[in-house]
Amino acid sequence: MSYEPTDPVFKPNASDEAIHDDKRASRKRRRFENSWAISLFGTAVGAGILFLPMNAGAGGVWPLIIATLLIGPMTFFAHRGLSRFVSASENPGADITVVARELFGPVGGQVVTILYFLAIFPIVMIYGIAITNTVDSLLVEQLNWGSPPRWLLSGVLIALMMLVMIRGQRVMLVAMQWLVYPLIAALLGVTLFLIPSWQLSFITETTHSWGEMGQALLLVIPVLIFAFNFSPAVSQYTLAMQRRYGPESDARGNVVLRRTTILLVIFTMGFVWSTILALGADGLQQARESNLPVLSYLAQVMDAPFIEYLGPAVAIAAIGSSFFGHYLGAAEGAAGIVRSVVTAAGKEPAEKTISFGVAVFIFLSTWGVAILDVGILDMIETLAGPIIAVVLYLMPMYAIHRFDALEKYRGKASNVFTTVAGIAAVACIIYRIFVVGL
Secondary structure, eight states: OOOOTTSGGGSOOHHHHHHHHHHHHHHHHHHHHHHHHHHHHHHHOSHHHHHHHHHHTTTOHHHHHHHHHHHHHHHHHHHHHHHHHHTTOSSTTOOHHHHHHHHHHHHHHHHHHHHHHHHHHHHHHHHHHHHHHHHHHIIIIISOOOOOOHHHHHHHHHHHHHHHHHHOHHHHHHHHHHHHHHHHHHHHHHHHHTGGGOOTHHHHTOOOOHHHHHHHHHHHHHHHHHHTOOGGGHHHHHHHHHHHHGGGHHHHHHHHHHHHHHHHIIIIIHHHHHHHHHHHHHHHHHHHHHTSOHHHHHHHHOOOHHHHHHHHHHHHHHHHHHHHHHHHHHHHHHHHHHHHHHHHTTOOOOHHHHHHHHHHHHHHHHHHHHHHTOOHHHHIIIIIHHHHHIIIIIHHHHHHHHOGGGGGGOSOHHHHHHHHHHHHHHHHHHHIIIIIOO
16 A cells, blocks of 8 residues: 555654754754864863973862862853953954954053963963973983984974964864864873872871962962963854854853863863872972973883873873964964054054064074973963963953943852952962062
């Protein structure tokens, strides 16, 4: 027996088609949002997490527990505030520098642009130091080669990374996304691999006073902000949310930020806890003095081929991928500053000349600090962390309080929490200079 197409059994059901369309739209939405969550995660996962254990574990177990509980809300609320700041413009497609000029005026906008550049540029220099130390350690410890002249090694490595940026930015951005997945797998693998080496005495022998623990927590906040920072990608992420969702962009953007934060807390703090417990207090101090990423230090002290070769490889991949993303922001910020100065002088900016000059400036600056082997954690604690805190934590909160375009976000307890966290990070540099001493 056969049925005609008009048979009721085969008539299409309008509600079924609507359900099918809703499911298909939902899958597309999940793919879009998950891709952004992974991209933001990849922006944050870099050299910061490779140095975070040495600092986070310096004060003992209780500051580490408090930091673990705080960093999730800190990361989510701060990046949400910056995203809302970018969305305050009435002009579609306006990035963070344009919004800053609209809200703060030409002078105030220029100040914000300079701070934005200063929040990113030190990180580029940090990566120049880190990649040099990591590769030098790999050549000496794992490959048993001699240590090359530092000026030559650092110059070649930094030049190679910048050459990738200059010659193939589109390919580089695609490669960065693909690097995130093996980095996640490697972080998880190292976290689990170190469990048999845990020294639980780190937990039971913590006898620091309340003052010492408070000092340790104050000093770790800037490194936490640095390690969980994906602000260089927030501007473009916010614009993408606006194009996709329009009036619902803030609500859907919060979903993406929440997923990114959960991923960062699970994989980053899991890695931090595992490495701290494996190294113990003495090992943490020695790792800090070595000025090496923690995985490179573990490769030196552990008799395990897995860590010996995977550690430096993960460190190099994380440093390289993060260098690419932050270089884009630093170069864009520097070019914007130069462009505004040239325009104010009544001249027409030559884009090629500006781009070339910015590239030379970044190369020479990064090469210089890499040759000098400046203390990475000192740079994070006293420069990168506090400035990032000003741009990421304090500036959006001030804008929400000050400007009518952001009035609907006022009166939230999360605003107070974010402001206090930012002030604490800025206070750290004052504390280090006038109390601890540099």
